[in-house]
Amino acid sequence: MSDQVVLPVVGNGNYHNNNDDHSHSNVLNIYPLSCYYFGSKEAVPFEDETIADRVHRMKSNYDAYGLRTCVQAVLLVELFKHPHLLLLQIRNSILMLPGGRLRPGESDIGGLKRKLSSKLSIDKDGGRPDWEVGECLGMWWRHNFETLLYPYLPPNVKWPKECIKLFLVKLPASQKFIVPKNLKLLAVPLSEIHESQKKYGPIISGIPQLLSKFAVNVVES
Amino acid sequence: MSDQVVLPVVGNGNYHNNNDDHSHSNVLNIYPLSCYYFGSKEAVPFEDETIADRVHRMKSNYDAYGLRTCVQAVLLVELFKHPHLLLLQIRNSILMLPGGRLRPGESDIGGLKRKLSSKLSIDKDGGRPDWEVGECLGMWWRHNFETLLYPYLPPNVKWPKECIKLFLVKLPASQKFIVPKNLKLLAVPLSEIHESQKKYGPIISGIPQLLSKFAVNVVES
Numbered sequence: 001m002s003d004q005v006v007l008p009v010v011g012n013g014n015y016h017n018n019n020d021d022h023s024h025s026n027v028l029n030i031y032p033l034s035c036y037y038f039g040s041k042e043a044v045p046f047e048d049e050t051i052a053d054r055v056h057r058m059k060s061n062y063d064a065y066g067l068r069t070c071v072q073a074v075l076l077v078e079l080f081k082h083p084h085l086l087l088l089q090i091r092n093s094i095l096m097l098p099g100g101r102l103r104p105g106e107s108d109i110g111g112l113k114r115k116l117s118s119k120l121s122i123d124k125d126g127g128r129p130d131w132e133v134g135e136c137l138g139m140w141w142r143h144n145f146e147t148l149l150y151p152y153l154p155p156n157v158k159w160p161k162e163c164i165k166l167f168l169v170k171l172p173a174s175q176k177f178i179v180p181k182n183l184k185l186l187a188v189p190l191s192e193i194h195e196s197q198k199k200y201g202p203i204i205s206g207i208p209q210l211l212s213k214f215a216v217n218v219v220e221s
Numbered sequence: 222m223s224d225q226v227v228l229p230v231v232g233n234g235n236y237h238n239n240n241d242d243h244s245h246s247n248v249l250n251i252y253p254l255s256c257y258y259f260g261s262k263e264a265v266p267f268e269d270e271t272i273a274d275r276v277h278r279m280k281s282n283y284d285a286y287g288l289r290t291c292v293q294a295v296l297l298v299e300l301f302k303h304p305h306l307l308l309l310q311i312r313n314s315i316l317m318l319p320g321g322r323l324r325p326g327e328s329d330i331g332g333l334k335r336k337l338s339s340k341l342s343i344d345k346d347g348g349r350p351d352w353e354v355g356e357c358l359g360m361w362w363r364h365n366f367e368t369l370l371y372p373y374l375p376p377n378v379k380w381p382k383e384c385i386k387l388f389l390v391k392l393p394a395s396q397k398f399i400v401p402k403n404l405k406l407l408a409v410p411l412s413e414i415h416e417s418q419k420k421y422g423p424i425i426s427g428i429p430q431l432l433s434k435f436a437v438n439v440v441e442s
Contacts, residue, residue: 083373135434138433138434152415152432152433154303154412190372191375194373195423206430209372209427211373213356
């Protein structure tokens, strides 16, 4: 993991929100990592379970609520003049995009903002940043409870079990990230992620392609 | 290649252009393969050359004109209730997206329309369809003359040698495809292309992911 950068947890700092205009859709402004402040908060509980338990839980949730929808955020910062993707790491192993499961009836954007606040900032209203959720970059489908994820829905699958939606979330010129103590926030270069499916899984390893249409513009502070 | 469908070349048929409104950006209307007419025309010349010859030609073109830009089209039809991508095949081996190299000073969209007309329809004005070139889906960069393609440009690469841009091209409800005799037009299901990098190369095998954000809507004729 030589190219990954573990984000430092530092003391209290100043926080100012300085949103720029990101109106041109094919230009993506990103800011240096040094623009952001990183702190920690209480650990969040995890469902520590076996795969069999997980499948069982997915099945009973499916029976109760139908299709499970997860929303995940693609957040970029600049480091060493190259875009880096923000990933959360659990127990020094599993890497994941910030996000999570929607509550029944919750909107994609509302749910993603809730998940981002619980995993990347102070939860309470007031301290919570106004996340700028942009376009949907891609969707992955789980056809059955134990199967792989695919970026399409074949015609023979009438009742998919899970849909994972990736949204571009545009960071402002400054922001305070407050991460639960049992999670580690990493900044990983796109060049490290591309085609590293074994390490990052199919969803994360495909993100450099999904972002390739953008002209990334590093805004120097 | 069991899942590929070779498009039949048939006799003269009627041709009517019936453009629909594709205004909602996340819904992608596609039409059954049977809506389209396929015919053939004179063979087009190919630069039949060694890799060394190709690199030599790229180098002298780079010295004369700078960065080489290629534009390629992502064209979809419906078959067996699943989206199929249109690919061109040369000499029963190389598979490629319809498109090609821009002339110096030519616009992306103008160049792609010219290339689509020369490879997929009657060249002459009048018989040429008005190709509806949509959004850019992704870009790939060749950092040096003999290197691989990447979906990003690392900071140490100041002078990339080639940029390949993929554009979504929305087909109308009916169209006449006229393909050079030395090319074969194939319709390949997205499920066959996904993760088949060895067979289709990095660009084509990533297209299902690039399209995954769209809700594909099959318009029955």
